[in-house]
Amino acid sequence: MPDTSSPGANSSGANGSPSAAERRELTAAQRNAVTELLRVSPVADELGRRFARAGHELHLVGGSVRDALLGRLGDDLDFCTDAHPEETLRLIKGWAEATWETGREFGTIGAARGGLRLEITTFRAEAYDGVTRNPVVRYGKSLLDDLRRRDFTINAMAVSLPDHRFTDPHRGLDDLATRVIRTPGTPQESFGDDPLRMLRAARFAAQLRFAVEPGVRAAMAALATDLDRITAERIRDEFVKLMSGADPITGLRLLVDTGLADRFLPELSGLKLEIDEHAQHKDVYEHTLTVVSNAIALEGGEPDFVLRMAALMHDVGKPATKAVGSDGRVSFHHHEVVGARMTKQRMKALRFPKDVTSAVVDLVGLHLRFYGYGRGEWTDSAVRRYVTDAGDLLPRLHKLTRSDCTTRNRRKAAALAADYDALETRIARIQAEEDLARVRPDLDGNAIMELLGVPAGPIVGRAWRHLKEVRLERGPLDRDEAEAELLRWARAEGIG
Template sequence: MPAATHRARPDLGPAVGKTSDPQHEPGDAGQTAVVELLRYSPVADELGRRFADAGHRLYLVGGSVRDALLGRLSSDLDFTTDARPAQVKKILSGWAEAVWDTGIEFGTIGLARHGVTLEVTTFRADTYDGVSRNPVVAFGDSVEGDLVRRDFTANAMAVSLPDRTFVDPCGGLAALARGVLDTPIEPERSFDDDPLRLLRAARFVSQLGFTVAPRVREAMTALAPQLDRITAERVQAELSKLLLGAHPRAGIELMVDTGLADVVLPEVPAMRLEIDEHAQHKDVYEHSLTVMEQAIDRETDGPDLTLRLAALLHDIGKPATRRVEPGNRVSFHHHEVVGAKMTRKRLRELRYPKQLIDDVSQLVFLHLRFHGYGKGEWTDSAVRRYVTDAGPLLERLHRLVRSDSTTRNKRRAAALQRTYDDLEERIAQISAEEDLARVRPDLDGNAIMELLGVEPGPVVGRAWRHLKDVRLERGPLDRDEAEAELLAWARAEGIVES
């Protein structure tokens, strides 16, 4: 059964507080956000009283309420109010320790108080321009109207302050209890208003372990092409949150099944066309999802975006390199080289940071190298080069390579793990002797320039790289050996006379 079907339902204990909607009475179905809200008293209560004293209404809203019900409320709280931005700033004056209005054009004022970050946004009743998909900001008059315009019913709940009335006009609490993502209005209209919500649905599936309502899935499939109207930066932010969620496989599967991945990561659904050479999985796509899950199981310091991306994309070069050999054996020669180039191109288009692009591409490039080790042909030089090429990515490379074993043959799987154990032992042994993490030529740049009589420039760099290759091949040299090697190279290159 796919991992996506194993979802933990929120553990909703007894409810606390009143409700403004008898049709969606919390009752014993859930622990309302009020309980979690108490953890932030007196900040939230104080803020509610200030707004009430000024004649305005204030509500804890959206993801803050959802996360409170799920027992995962963060210290960043979102509020909505009938007060206009200028009025909000006036109410906060003299009480907030810091106020910022970078979001004021959208009606949002940020503030900090006692280490808690808060955002207060005026009731919204946005429309969208239908071209750029940017909201045309319009302020609303009621919290119900504000909630109906939100993306999903699970994010369309509120708690009024300071009286703590629970507001749930769209049935968000019931949806939360069922673990279902649905939209407050028709999903086609909601997604057409803001196509980024298509990707947010997949992101919430990953983060919360929910499923999407059938009508939402249908709308996602129909409107998936609309995602190409969203900027790469916004798409990348949602994709990263999805990959860092607790159930990224479920999020990726939803993207692929609805066509969102064809817009965002087309290389991933393309892998469904290729049967892997071991015939142990339905296709390379299924294999890659399993590798990603196994890599996640090996994380030790929390979610690792670099590792998860590398695991998901490590075989994307296979469709382009697939060949049918004699005997109907399928090969994917040099798919790691092609895959690394494809990875770099895709991540650049998604506007990922350069360092992350470099790291993920290098992991994809190196992930297959270990498979030559089991033949017993690796010299100490090959081990040194493996470590040096991985550099600071070595621990991630260990996790990726170990995760890339998805065979159901237990004996073969155990043999692969033992072989990698042996490689790690050799790395540890040579590292202890030679400090592989800091492999450098036996002569530095100053010594090279002095011995060759050259100024700083390309020749020094070429000489340095040659000496490093020698060091990797032969291990440490003493000073005389290093100088003799440099002079021999320089004579062969015509840099010094023979």
């Protein structure tokens, strides 16, 4: 368990001792750690004893120690050891319920035991040559070597096993208590080794709601272009974690303010100069961050990356479509169409899966469809098309559309909310009557072929699509009406 008498555990107060508030934070962190470590100690201590009997060290390290101190340790545990991977495999053979070697080239062996996933990594002293995108892994000789090469002080603490000795050479416990993100050495050295750590700083700010130390922030700005050395996939994974954090707005602001966003998501910082016609007191950038916050408030459960990303990208088409009328009013006609195209290009460049990209792009393209409903112009046909076009995304589209209302005009905000309430009520009524989730033509392909006397082929597809359009426009038809409509269409098309 943590011992505040260990190296680096003293607070950096004015007289070198912790303030009263910081003492309370440290005490709470220690209690959290004891509780969390007791939960996993049957497996962790057992593993530590196996390594000790073989003459090797084993330490719980990094994010696992940080999360234990924060009272949020999960079932994935990170360890470091002086044993090399082949020796680690020998020591856990017959003890682990499963093993995997996907990280072996980086010195990591994975194992499962007692419902826990364990990653055991040989002490590392890896370095980067400043050109390649992946680390050149060299094994270190000691725990202190390993902790020195870690990204941030809050991830540079260790608990030795099985004796629970706490090691904190870089005052990570202090930084955890004061909620600060700082590097063990100079941030220039740390980010020079691995530029992805700059994104990780923003990610931890978003996940933990911690402040980034000014020197770290300055280094992020100075070295932002180094992010170009990192693969799109690694950037994407860090960005997803940032967007899924408790406070992505803090992380996003940090990315924009340091210039990191310009390296992989320039559309975001590009919003800062565009004035939103719906809220002249705010630019589109501030409006967008507000929409993201609103969407998060409507999630009602686990973080929804697709919804959050759609909220972030919903107005990225505005800079390209900005126009100023003769009356001085600003407009962004068809920005949802342009924004959907830009979103698709950006997410493709970041190697997002096709299904995730498609969902976000569709939401961006649909987010303006609702406006105009309050003018009373929507027929039941328009409602059917709205639901059909949204498909499985309809619940997210509801949330995105509501989130997009950021006006401070209370009367206007209330009117928009009432209009959307009315639309949802109308959708529910029509769904109950017609099962909109399964809108299909009133005749299937076999019936079309039989009535028209044609084989399977393009004509059947064209007829099917026509009948679906009729179904959306007029609602369900009975059999006689559907057959009469099909024959009318066939005559107009000159088909048999």
